[in-house]
Amino acid sequence: MEENHTCCCGESKQDAEAANRKCLSRLTVVFKWVARLAVVYYLFMVVMQWVIYFSHPEIPNQGFGWGIVNSLAQLVIGAVAWFVFTGFSLVIERLLMMSQCCGEEK
DSSP states (O other), X not given: OOSSOXXXXXXXXXXXXXXXXXXXXXXXXXXXXXXXXXXXXXXHHHHHHHHHHHHOTTOTTOOHHHHHXXXXXXXXXXXXXXXXXXXXXXXXXHHHHHXXXXXXXX
């Protein structure tokens, strides 16, 4: 069999590797934005919870202690989401750097 085969779409192996790196780069950007949006979302949820608490104090089962516990839970969930998606983006960046280094050695 021939070593320098081409893909079914007619691109060479190097073009496929470049497209793969471009896709990984885009995926890294997506994970970074998801991490940022997760933080913004959970901060928004905490703010809205306190707006509702102070504007409608007659809502049952929404005491001050409940609000603090719920706020802390939402902040923890937001932090975990940020760490997970930032971790994913860092892993993908590392894979991207490793694939570029391996490509240069060949």
